[in-house]
Amino acid sequence: MSQGFGSESPRAHTQTSHRKPARYLVVIDSGGFVIARLFLDTRELVAEFDAATEEATQMTAGLVPLKGADGPEWDRALEGHSAAERSVAYVYTLDV
Structure with a gap:
């Protein structure tokens, strides 16, 4: 039987680098559903969720x-979307 009481003390915090903040929010139709996709400044996808959310x-x-995500900088990031979907997408540049 243990002689200890209560909970274990938390471990020492280690400093790690934080993830970069999202720079772009793209609101785009995806097969009949409107989704919001968050991208880093490198156009790397970091999150995807329903665009109707409060967030x-x-x-x-x-x-x-900006209306339309049909520039070459979006080709790789939005390659699963049609040209029609990309042309009517809304691209928001988020304040970082």
């Missing part, structure tokens, strides 16, 4: 989107 609304409040 998506909060992130885009006061921002003016």
Whole structure:
């Protein structure tokens, strides 16, 4: 039987680098569902969720989107979407 009481003490915190903040939010139709996709400044996908969520609304409040994600910089990031879907997508540049 253990002679200890209570919970174990937390371990010492180790300093690690944090993930880069998302730079772009793309609101795009995906087969009939509107989704929001978060990208780093390198156009690397970091999250994807339903665009109708409160979080998506909060992130885009006061921002003016660019219409269309059909530039060459989006080719790899949005390769699963059709040209028609990409042309009507909204691209928000998030404040970092």
